[in-house]
Amino acid sequence: MPKISREDVRVPLDVMPEFKDTYIDNFLAATQNTGHLMLFACDQKIEHLNADFYGEGIAEDDLDPEHLFKIGGQGTIGVLAGQRGLIAMYAEDYPNINYLVKMNSKTNLVKTSQQDPYSAQLSSLGAVLDMRDAGVNVVGIGYTIYLGSEEESSMLAEAGELIADAHANGLITVLWIYPRGKAVENEKDADLIAGAAGVALCLGSDFVKVNPPKDKDGKSSSELLAVASKASGRCGLVCAGGSTVDAETFLTQLYEQIHTGGAVGNATGRNIHQRPLDEAVRLTQAISAITFADYDPQEALEIFEGKENFTL
DSSP states (O other): OOOOOGGGOOOOTTSOGGGHHHHHHHHHHHTTTTTOEEEEEOOHHHHSGGGGTSSTTSOGGGGSTHHHHHHHHHSOOSEEEEEHHHHHHHGGGOTTSOEEEEOBOOOSSSOTTTSOOOOOBOSOHHHHHHHHHTTOOEEEEEEEEOTTSTTHHHHHHHHHHHHHHHHHTTOEEEEEEOOOSTTOSOTTOHHHHHHHHHHHHHTTOSEEEEOOOOOBTTBOHHHHHHHHHHHTTTSEEEEEOOSOOOHHHHHHHHHHHHHTTOOOEEEESHHHHTSOHHHHHHHHHHHHHHHHHOOOHHHHHHHHTTSSOOOO
């Protein structure tokens, strides 16, 4: 992808004038000066408890939470997204990582069949700004909305207020939006995902993370994703990485999501951190080669296999 300059960054009008330069700095840092986002998602220790970090097929490295920060520090990413407390515990040892604070989270213990999902805010934006002022390299915040839940109005209101306040203070924003609840028959319906992308735009988010839609009516997931990318307008759409698959499949899907689906990047957790450190670092480089430098899947696979080096 071509590099962008400070003049190329479109600054939302809810960014206060005194924080315009801060917003531009954060946007360029998070996107590695490309406008594309490679988000390393490290919020699953609440979302999925320990199941994502220990067990069959998961590297022993992953049980130690510092594994996430070692990957972020040694790998090539845009931002590392995690809860405020998690970042606060490790950021002193990893000061050069760009951090995005996940403002809400919930466990997966209460199922949708029991209760429609609601993910409440965990801490105030003021606490995040205090951490930034203390020297932690916080460039943005994130928030999850379960569209279609009976509790969606509360999450929409929390997200809208957080985005306005974050922008006012020069932070970028990413929304995780997943249609989910008793009213939702198909969480990966292409039209519903496109609707979720439009909601993120209306809330003023810089980026929205969605699940890729399921293939339907002879159209591939990436072809259907193009509708959502168009619907998101000036809110950049990125795809969730999902559960761990082989690297070649994952990199091919990512390339198609960008080039066919119109996505501007990815938000990947398990596919990265469930691997041993060296392998995980190489996968971040391969993902970033596609996301930031427009490598094709085969070129990226060679980076993952250690046959080629990649640096930004």
